[in-house]
Amino acid sequence: MFSTILDVVIGGLIMGGIYALIAVGLGLQYGVGRVLNVSHGEFIMIGAFATWSLYTLLGISPLLSLVICGPVLFMIGFLIHRTLFQYLRDQSESIGAFADSSLLASFGLLFIIQNVALLIWKADIRGYSYLDSSISIFDAIFAVNRLVALLFAVVISSVFYIFLTRTRLGKAIRAAAEDPVTAQVMGVNIHRVLAICFGLGALMAGFAGPLISMIYEIQPTMGLEYTIIAIIVVVLGGLGSITGSLIGGFILGLIGSIVTYFDAGLSLVAYYVIFILLLLIRPTGILGK
Amino acid sequence: MDRVRVTTQRLFPFGTIFLILILLATLPLYVQPYLVILLTTILMYVIITVSWTIFSGPTRYISLASAAFFGVGVYTSALLGKAFPLPVVIVAGSLFSFILALCIGLLTLRLRGMYFIIFTFSITELMRHFLLWWETTMTGTVGRWVVIVDHTVVYYVMLVIFVLVLLAAHLIRHSRFGLALRSIGEQEEAATHIGINATLVKTITFAISAFFMGATGAIMATKWKYIDPKIAFDPLLSFMPVLMAIFGGTGQLFGPVFGAAVFAYLEEVLTTKFPYYYMLLFGSILIVVILFLPHGMVGLVQNLRKRGVKRQNANP
Numbered sequence: 001m002f003s004t005i006l007d008v009v010i011g012g013l014i015m016g017g018i019y020a021l022i023a024v025g026l027g028l029q030y031g032v033g034r035v036l037n038v039s040h041g042e043f044i045m046i047g048a049f050a051t052w053s054l055y056t057l058l059g060i061s062p063l064l065s066l067v068i069c070g071p072v073l074f075m076i077g078f079l080i081h082r083t084l085f086q087y088l089r090d091q092s093e094s095i096g097a098f099a100d101s102s103l104l105a106s107f108g109l110l111f112i113i114q115n116v117a118l119l120i121w122k123a124d125i126r127g128y129s130y131l132d133s134s135i136s137i138f139d140a141i142f143a144v145n146r147l148v149a150l151l152f153a154v155v156i157s158s159v160f161y162i163f164l165t166r167t168r169l170g171k172a173i174r175a176a177a178e179d180p181v182t183a184q185v186m187g188v189n190i191h192r193v194l195a196i197c198f199g200l201g202a203l204m205a206g207f208a209g210p211l212i213s214m215i216y217e218i219q220p221t222m223g224l225e226y227t228i229i230a231i232i233v234v235v236l237g238g239l240g241s242i243t244g245s246l247i248g249g250f251i252l253g254l255i256g257s258i259v260t261y262f263d264a265g266l267s268l269v270a271y272y273v274i275f276i277l278l279l280l281i282r283p284t285g286i287l288g289k
Numbered sequence: 290m291d292r293v294r295v296t297t298q299r300l301f302p303f304g305t306i307f308l309i310l311i312l313l314a315t316l317p318l319y320v321q322p323y324l325v326i327l328l329t330t331i332l333m334y335v336i337i338t339v340s341w342t343i344f345s346g347p348t349r350y351i352s353l354a355s356a357a358f359f360g361v362g363v364y365t366s367a368l369l370g371k372a373f374p375l376p377v378v379i380v381a382g383s384l385f386s387f388i389l390a391l392c393i394g395l396l397t398l399r400l401r402g403m404y405f406i407i408f409t410f411s412i413t414e415l416m417r418h419f420l421l422w423w424e425t426t427m428t429g430t431v432g433r434w435v436v437i438v439d440h441t442v443v444y445y446v447m448l449v450i451f452v453l454v455l456l457a458a459h460l461i462r463h464s465r466f467g468l469a470l471r472s473i474g475e476q477e478e479a480a481t482h483i484g485i486n487a488t489l490v491k492t493i494t495f496a497i498s499a500f501f502m503g504a505t506g507a508i509m510a511t512k513w514k515y516i517d518p519k520i521a522f523d524p525l526l527s528f529m530p531v532l533m534a535i536f537g538g539t540g541q542l543f544g545p546v547f548g549a550a551v552f553a554y555l556e557e558v559l560t561t562k563f564p565y566y567y568m569l570l571f572g573s574i575l576i577v578v579i580l581f582l583p584h585g586m587v588g589l590v591q592n593l594r595k596r597g598v599k600r601q602n603a604n605p
Contacts, residue, residue, distance in 0.1 A: 036403055087580060099403055100351055104535070105579050107528060111572030119565060228414065231407060265422045272415035279408050280396060 003139040008257050010137075014146050014215070016253020017153030018208055022226055023233035023245040024157060025204025031240035032177040032197040034095055035085055035102040040230055041223030042113035043073055043202045047209020048218045049121050055128055062130055062210050066152070070206040077202025080109070081195040089194075110223065117220040127217040149211040156207050157246055160200075164242055173197055177240060225268070232275045238285030248286065313448055317441045325444050329512065331553040332447040333505055334533060338549035339454050339542075340501040341530035343461060344494045346539035347470040350401070353527040354393060354409035357416050358386040358499040360521035362506025364420075367516055370436040379446065379507045386503025387496045394492030401477075410527065417522035424518060432517035435510045446508045454501045458542055461494070470494060536578050538585020547586060 022044060029037045050072075051065040060068075085102055092098035131145040164170040175183040176193045184190045212218065212226075233252050237244025252271065259270040278285070317325050337355055345352050362382035369378050393412060400408050424431050461467045469490045472480040481487050510516055529552070530545075537548020559567045582589060 030403075036407075084576070084580070091580075091583065096402055100349075100406075101579050101583070103351075103403070103406065104531065105576050108572040108575035108579070111568050111575065115566070115569040115572065119569075228411075235407070263422075263426075265426065268418045269415065269422055272411050272418065275411050276408065276415065279400060279404060279411075283400065283404055 004261075006138055006140040008261050009254065010140065010142060010146075010150075011260075012254035012257030013250065014150045014153075014253070015256055016250035017150045017157070018211055018249075019229055019233050019253050020157055020246045020249025021153045021204055021208045021211070022230045023237070023249050024160060024242060025201035025208070026227070026230040027234040027237070027240070027242065027245040028173075028197050028204075029201035030234065032173055033081070033085065033194045034099050035081075035106060035198065036099065036231070037106045037109075037198070037201060038103065038227050039106045039109035039113055039223070040201065040205055041225065041227035042110055042117070043077070043205035043223075044209045044212065044226050045117060045218070045220060045223040046113065047073060047206045048213035048222070049117060049126070049209075049220070051210040051213045052126050052128060052218060053121075055130065062214050063148075063152075066207055066210045069210055070203045073206030073209075074199040074203040078195050078199035080202075081198035082191075084109075085198065086191055086195065110227075114220060114223060121220055123220060125217050125219045128213075130214055143215070145214045149215050152207075152211055156204075160204070161242060161246070169193075169196070229271065232271055232278075235275065235283070235285055236278060238287040241285070241287040244285055244287035310452065314445075317444060322440060326440055326512075327554075327557055329440065329444045329447050330557065331550055332444075332451050333509055334529060334553035334556075335546055335549040336447070336451055336454050336505045337502055337526070338530040338533040338537075338545045339458050340498040342534045342539050342545040343454075343458050344470075344491075344498040345531075346534065346545070347462075347467065347474045348491060348494070349474040350491070351406050351531060352409045352495070352498075353406055353524075353531070354390075354413055354499075355502055355530050356522050356524055356526040357409075357413040358390060358502035359506035359509075359526055360413075360416065360518075361386045361389055362503035362508075363510040363513075363516055363521035365503070366507040366510035367433040367435045370511065375438060375442070375446070375508075375511075379504050382507030383500045383504040386499040386506070390496040390499030391492060394495040410524075413522055413524060413527055417518050417524075420518040420522070432515055435514055435516055437514055438508075438511040440512065443508055443512050447505070450501060450504050450508070455542070455546075457497060457501070461497070462542060466490065466494075532575055532578065534585075536574075536582065536585055538582075538587035538589075540584060540591075541587050544585050544587040551586075 022040065026037060026040045029035050029040070047065075047069040050069050051062050054060040054065050054068070055062055084105060088101050088105060089098050092101060131148060132143050134141050134143050135147075136142070164173060172183070172188045172193050173196070175186065176188055176190060176197070180190055183193075208226075229252065233248040234245055236252060237246070237248030252274075255270065255274065256267050259267045313328075316328065337359065341352065341355055344350070362379075362385070365382035365385050366378050369381055373381070393409070397405055397408055421431070461470070469480065469485045469487075472483070472485060473487050473491065477487055506521070510521075513520065530549070533549040533552045534545040535548070536552060537546065538544035556567070556571075559570055563570070578585075584592075
């Protein structure tokens, strides 16, 4: 009994850690840049598949891929914002109109990235074994790779949180989130900061992808599911609240783990029910203003 | 005043529309069956896009629930098709979608902008996943067979729905109701202040647009023969009308019709010729349209016309 509970809880924390990581990235892109990036999951998928290719073809450790995928995806995200979204933002009459058009543009990105990936990696489900020895904690047995993934997710989120709250660039980002016009007046280069934010979102996806590939099966169409989970977590935590996204990630992970214990087929249904109820009852989320 | 006349000027006079309709109605008599089937698919997209535009065009609430309403029609057809005659099934499918839209409309009163978009998308996905779970664990079969109907009948039903949706869109656009919708789109608070019951107007329009999507789903199911939740609630069917309407331009009734017709034809050609690159091209077109044609093809034509008029005025 106790080991079952521990199994469900730790399983929930592992899922939650990854959810928190991807939600922080998406939350930053929407909270600061007003881009609801539905192609977020595709960046995660790219990270996961790059890791898979590097490991199976060249034998590069997934933990090393983490350091490769993150920065590469950061650059890609930065460039996409600099070209596509910055142009759209300058063209739009209002920020609301920009939110709509950028959403549609990111759907375009989703289709492009997903289908390029399908052409490269085909539609098969992939997986590899890495650090799959197991250790037992109070009679519950865990694979090492899951615990390592959890550890990395927590460390990366914490470092990112400290970066946002303590560094100069982090403060500029938060200023731009509060009020872009005033931030610009105060000397923040808004175009650069927004592009960095989008890049940082992609960076988080680039970290989450390799971790996901370590513990779950991956396929080129997996992106949208993670995007939706990230959106649910961001709304759950409250739009624009980084702490909210982190807490929301773990809450959703635990709920997912509990539902999966009873019926795995219902976990996505449960997420949508939670999300719809949340939008109806408290659209500002648990930590929203 | 002149400018108003330029933007509301019809691209096609009434007589031309009538001629096109007669041509469409007599088409199965002298063309190959393949063309009739192709036209049925094109009409399906046109109907969904026009009905999407009835609500989302003037109000600027982007709904991603089209697939949900379509899917309800599809499943009505699958469940009732064997027991009832076709017209009853289609009307039932439309009514179920209508009722679903009324419920969603009443629930989403407080949601706007991004929240509305995500909510409508989630409703569709929830229905799809729930149905998938229900069919696999409760009934044991994922898919269902649908009673087959002759393809000319499907075509004519589609044509009738097409004429009805055009009429509905035209009447709404030129009524006080349509004016109320547009003022909600411009500024909802102001619209409420001048005495428009925004909630009621939005909900009813949302339901009307769902009505036609349900009807289309009900008849389309008979063409597909076999359906499952993934086919019936395909999220792509929620995005397609948005893209097609934006591509055509939502400012005029003709815009969505044109956008959907061109796109549906392109889809048909691209999926057969480049099955692996089709979605890639689709994504690229989506981005290009959003970047360079914010007012659609019709907007582009109007801009060119306006420029032409200006030039004429400049050089008398």
